[in-house]
């Protein structure tokens with residue numbers, strides 16, 4: 558959506574703030590010994606307490622709707638991981654993707670965290686992914702184009718010897734989780750649609766610790782894994798396109814990576 562009044566901006570900030578309170582609780586709960594299923598149940602109960610709806614539930618095709626409040630993707634699971642009842646252990650690289658519907662105002666964001674001290678390789682993967690996606694999100698400025706976002710992300714990621722997944726894209730958000738426009742994590746500077754003031758965007762990327770960007774979807778129709786088994790990192794930020802600079806609605810930029 559395109560925010561066109563200070564009131565609407567304020568209302569969106571309220572929704573984002575509620576969502577961030579829950580996301581931070583999920584972050585703190587993402588530790589050794591817990592299961593993704595427990596983190597998902599926490600997301601559900603926190604939503605209930607706050608009077609908001611977890612907005613991933615019910616997404617997808619009629620015969621295979623998504624049933625969980627979160628997507629929790631571990632190690633070589635890249636995105637859309639189903640929160641499994643399998644204990645998290647030291648060295649796991651965990652991506653927690655979560656969003657709410659707050660009386661019609663939608664949020665969607667994702668953090669990545671290592672369980673225990675990350676290996677140097679995982680530290681680098683997370684740091685590069687976060688840096689790239691922040692750099693992409695900072696392109697959310699009037700006059701820039703969609704391709705400027707993707708180009709920033711892709712060049713930083715590939716410059717580090719990693720790759721971005723091409724099959725999934727960031728997106729606009731508003732009174733729906735997925736709104737116009739689509740925002741690939743790759744692209745060419747100066748191409749694509751022009752960003753307009755007030756556009757609300759989810760800038761996200763799945764970054765693979767490999768030059769091989771191939772992925773596959775498991776038989777459950779959701780779980781996406783890297784073809785070569787490489788680990789992946791993902792972040793997703795909501796930003797509003799600003800006149801001079803991007804306004805981060807859901808800011809996890811300072812959160813520790815492990």
Ligand code: MF3
Nearest residue numbers: 612613616617623628654665
């Ligand atoms: N964060 C995901 C996205 O940007 C949403 C999860 S898909 C769902 O599209 F099916 F789980 F909702």
Ligand code: CO
Nearest residue numbers: 665759761793
């Ligand atoms: Co998203």
